[in-house]
Amino acid sequence: NQLEEAQTALAGPLYADVGGDLEVSFEFFPPKSEKMEEQLWDAIRTLEPLGPRFVSVTYGAGGSTRERTHATVARIQRETSLAAAAHLTCVEATKEEIDQVAEEYWAAGVRHIVALRGDPPRAGEKYQTHPGGYENAAALVAGLKKLHPFEISVAAYPECHPDSADAAADLDNLRAKMDAGATRAITQFFHEPETFFRYRDQVAAAGIDAEIVPGIMPVTNFAAVKRMSAMCGTEVPAWLGRLFEGLDDHPASRQLVAATIAAELSRRLYAGGVKQLHFYTLNRAELAFAICHLLGVRSRDEKAKAAA
Numbered sequence: 264n265q266l267e268e269a270q271t272a273l274a275g276p277l278y279a280d281v282g283g284d285l286e287v288s289f290e291f292f293p294p295k296s297e298k299m300e301e302q303l304w305d306a307i308r309t310l311e312p313l314g315p316r317f318v319s320v321t322y323g324a325g326g327s328t329r330e331r332t333h334a335t336v337a338r339i340q341r342e343t344s345l346a347a348a349a350h351l352t353c354v355e356a357t358k359e360e361i362d363q364v365a366e367e368y369w370a371a372g373v374r375h376i377v378a379l380r381g382d383p384p385r386a387g388e389k390y391q392t393h394p395g396g397y398e399n400a401a402a403l404v405a406g407l408k409k410l411h412p413f414e415i416s417v418a419a420y421p422e423c424h425p426d427s428a429d430a431a432a433d434l435d436n437l438r439a440k441m442d443a444g445a446t447r448a449i450t451q452f453f454h455e456p457e458t459f460f461r462y463r464d465q466v467a468a469a470g471i472d473a474e475i476v477p478g479i480m481p482v483t484n485f486a487a488v489k490r491m492s493a494m495c496g497t498e499v500p501a502w503l504g505r506l507f508e509g510l511d512d513h514p515a516s517r518q519l520v521a522a523t524i525a526a527e528l529s530r531r532l533y534a535g536g537v538k539q540l541h542f543y544t545l546n547r548a549e550l551a552f553a554i555c556h557l558l559g560v561r562s563r564d565e566k567a568k569a570a571a
């Protein structure tokens with residue numbers, strides 16, 4: 264029982280269990296203004312020394328950030344030591360248009376795509392395949408694999424995607440994405456470690472043998488996260504709401520509370536055998552940096568100093 268194992272592992276001295284063998288990746292979104300661009304690059308430069316496996320850049324709803332996502336991914340690939348992954352969705356585009364975007368990534372040296380279906384352009388509507396477009400993420404993965412030997416990550420849903428009839432259909436869809444050529448799934452955010460452990464067991468029981476990486480969203484704005492959780496079917500535990508009561512006018516405290524909760528969630532996942540985490544950074548470096556630090560992730564310089 265993975266939950267009991269995790270609890271036993273956590274019973275010792277605080278943070279004695281962090282081993283430095285955790286691998287991390289970071290997600291950013293493409294900036295809309297010069298000021299946001301500065302914030303993004305500050306985040307990238309702060310997190311780069313931690314040696315993440317990759318960093319990814321999201322693709323705006325309906326392909327609205329196509330150029331900005333491309334420019335950001337290409338610049339990361341060109342100007343940093345990081346491996347950049349580009350998110351790509353099927354929304355509002357023909358196969359030819361999407362293939363063209365992928366070709367541009369390949370030409371820019373980008374070898375990793377996070378392949379997604381995307382959401383309908385207008386919230387609340389049913390997803391419709393664009394005429395001549397890819398019908399879902401599995402079809403997109405297959406299309407990308409035909410173009411080039413990209414490394415491909417896809418999305419996974421520990422609490423089931425709202426469009427799935429049930430958990431079994433959701434797992435069948437994950438299997439289809441893996442069979443089409445994806446090598447890893449990154450999960451939607453969730454709030455309790457048990458949610459992930461249960462899902463990992465379901466994935467294994469379904470015979471899906473892929474790397475499932477928990478997506479960690481540090482919660483600083485409870486109202487916003489509650490809205491997002493409702494849209495994607497993520498359970499919000501009562502304790503989370505209570506922790507944010509009375510903090511509306513205390514943004515600095517909210518950051519500290521967010522770091523504490525996300526570090527605790529990450530530490531429990533690690534105690535349960537998770538060795539890879541993906542952080543939704545929202546382009547702010549400090550939270551992800553502090554959480555990684557608590558989990559024993561150190562910069563290359565620090566590791567060299569410790570080894571000397």
Ligand code: FAD
Nearest residue numbers: 321322350379380381399400418424426427436449450451
């Ligand atoms: P899919 O895996 O294709 O499927 C979604 C659902 O539809 C599944 O429940 C599946 O069961 C059902 N389904 C699929 N095909 C069929 C079919 N043929 N018949 C019946 N049912 C079917 N969105 C963005 O716009 N930009 C991003 O950059 C972005 N990044 C993300 C990163 C991560 C890690 C995650 C978890 C999500 C991200 N999303 C992003 C959100 C994502 O686009 C939405 O969750 C979307 O609704 C589903 O995308 P998917 O790739 O999971 O879809």
